[in-house]
Amino acid sequence: MTGSMQPLIDALNEDLAFEYAAIIQYITFAAMVKGIHRRELHEFFLAEILDEVEHAKYLAEKIVALGGEPVTTPKPFPIVSSPKEMLEAIYEAEKTTVERYTEHARLAEQLGAKDVQVKLEDIIVEEANHRDEVAKILWMYQGD
Ligand SMILES: [Fe+2]
Ligand SMILES: [Fe+2]
Structure with missing residues (x-):
């Protein structure tokens, strides 16, 4: 099974590295954010x-179940300083994450991994929600 599932293992490992990056990005930006809207x-x-964290846990478990080894290194991301830049960076990350999971759900479908396909589609709903929430907060910074 490992052989035929290798492309899916690789795809899920890419997702895992981005999930770890997202966790670090949110913790870092929460700590660094300054200004009148800091609290919110x-x-x-x-x-x-x-x-x-839930997404990362699912991915790591599934990668091992498929016979792979989970990555432990997050994708690097740039540090930015203003709230607007932080929100823009997060918006970009969530948007490309939706696109990546959409591609990977299709790959899972092609490989007949129905459970992975359905779970990735569930995750897409949550990531799209993150993306849309950030977009609504960014609205406040229009014209800045
Ligand atoms: Fe996620
Ligand atoms: Fe997200």
Whole structure:
């Protein structure tokens, strides 16, 4: 099974590295965010972490179940300083994450891994929700 599932293992490991990056990004930005909206943004960033931890846990478990080895290194991401730049970076990350999971759900379907396909589709709903929430907060910074 490992042989035929290798492309899916690789895809899930890419997702895992991005989930670890998201967790670190939210913790870092929560700590660093300054200004009049610090309280709300601090709470908002910290509130997203639990979903990403759940995604990472699922991916690691499934990678091992498929015969692979989970990565332990997050994808690097740039540090930015203003609240607007943080929200823009997070918006970009969540948006590309939706696109990546959409691609990987299709790959899972092609390989006949129905359970992975369905779970990735569930995760897409949550990531799209993150993306849309960030977009609504970014609305406040229009014209800045
Ligand atoms: Fe996630
Ligand atoms: Fe997310």
